[in-house]
Amino acid sequence: MPHIIVRADHPDDVVTHTEWVSRDDFETEHFRAQLAERLAWAVDDAAVCEGQGAGGDRPGGPRP
8 A cells, every 4th residue: 555754854764744545545635635734744844853944834724
């Protein structure tokens, strides 16, 4: 099964998101939108780990 990993380019290789996905998951708009939101948070977190940002302005609002 495909696996999505977002990892900071950092000596510690901090993983900020990992998720298994299937082809069927992408059939609904809800899943696609939620995945995009989770990936945006993970990319923001990875940037913070790399010292590239403050992390306050998250797309889609605060984390649940």
